[in-house]
Amino acid sequence: MTSPTSTLANIEGTIVLAGAGKMGGAMLSGWLAQGLDLNRVVVIEPYPSGEIDALAARGVRLNPAAKNIGDVAAVVIALKPQMFREAGPGLKPFVRSSTLVVSIMAGMTIASIDEVCGGNVVRAMPNTPAAIGRGITVAVAADNVSAAQRAAADALLRAIGSVEWIGDEALMDAVTAVSGSGPAYVFLLAEELARAGIEAGLPPDLASKLARETVAGSGELLHRSELASAMLRQNVTSPGGTTAAALEVLMGPDGMQALLTRAVAAATQRSKELAK
CATH class of the missing domain: 1.10.3730.10 (ProC C-terminal domain-like)
Structure with missing residues (x-):
C-alpha cells in the first residue's frame, strides 16, 4: 500500500505515550530528535527510567491526570501485551471516540485494543533496530481511521525507521515472526x-x-x-x-x-x- 505523507509538525494536540521501556523510549527519542516540543508529550509510565525523569524535568509531562492534558491527538501504546489487559483500561480516559490510537504490542488485534480503550486504532509492529533509527515497522489501520490519522501514525512511526502499510491485519502475525522477532x-x-x-x-x-x-x-x-x-x-x-x-x-x-x-x-x- 502507498505510505501516507505527514510530519510530526502536522499533528495538532498532545501525544500520549503509554509505556516508556526500550521501544517506547526509542520512539520518544525519535520524536524529540525530529523537533517535537517536549511540552506536547505526555508519558504514562509507573516505573520511569532516569532518562524519562530527566525529560520530565525539561517539560515532558509524566503521569498526569487525563483531565489536565487538554486535546489528545494520539495515544501510542508501547506496553507489553501481557500487561495490556490490566493496564489498558487506565488509558480509556485519554481516548475519545475519534482519537488516534497507535499500538506496537505484539499479537494484540485491532478489535482487542478497541474493546479495551476505544478510539481509531492503528496496529503496528516495529523491531529493535528502532533504538538507532533503523527499525522497520509494518502497520495496518482500522476502517474508521481517517487518511489524516493514517498520515499522523506514519509520522509517529517513521521517527524510528522505515514504515510499510498493509491492508490485511491477518498478515501481522507473520510480520511479527519475520521482522519483529x-x-x-x-x-x-x-x-x-x-x-x-x-x-x-x-x-x-x-x-x-x-x-x-x-x-x-x-x-x-x-x-x-x-x-x-x-x-x-x-x-x-x-x-x-x-x-x-x-x-x-x-x-x-x-x-x-x-x-x-x-x-x-x-x-x-x-x-x-x-x-x-
Whole structure:
C-alpha cells in the first residue's frame, strides 16, 4: 500500500505515550530528535527510567491526570501485551471516540485494543533496530481511521525507521515472526558464527569480533546495495571454493531454509496465541 505523507509538525494536540521501556523510549527519542516540543508529550509510565525523569524535568509531562492534558491527538501504546489487559483500561480516559490510537504490542488485534480503550486504532509492529533509527515497522489501520490519522501514525512511526502499510491485519502475525522477532535471529547468527570460529581454533575474542563485524558489515552492505540478497550471496561464492563448501551445508535439507521456516512458523503461532 502507498505510505501516507505527514510530519510530526502536522499533528495538532498532545501525544500520549503509554509505556516508556526500550521501544517506547526509542520512539520518544525519535520524536524529540525530529523537533517535537517536549511540552506536547505526555508519558504514562509507573516505573520511569532516569532518562524519562530527566525529560520530565525539561517539560515532558509524566503521569498526569487525563483531565489536565487538554486535546489528545494520539495515544501510542508501547506496553507489553501481557500487561495490556490490566493496564489498558487506565488509558480509556485519554481516548475519545475519534482519537488516534497507535499500538506496537505484539499479537494484540485491532478489535482487542478497541474493546479495551476505544478510539481509531492503528496496529503496528516495529523491531529493535528502532533504538538507532533503523527499525522497520509494518502497520495496518482500522476502517474508521481517517487518511489524516493514517498520515499522523506514519509520522509517529517513521521517527524510528522505515514504515510499510498493509491492508490485511491477518498478515501481522507473520510480520511479527519475520521482522519483529527477526533481529534475534541475526544476533543468534553472530553468536553461533563466533562459537564455530572458536571450535575451528580461533581465540574467543578474535572469533567474537570477526563474527560481529562480519554480520554488521554484511547487513550494512545489504542495506546500501540495490542487489537482491541472493545476488549478493552469489557474488561472494566462487565455484568449488570455501564459501561454496560452507553453503552446501547451510543450504542442505536440514539447513537454514528448513530451520527458519520452522522458526517463523513457531513465532507466527505464538503471536496468534498472544491475542487470545
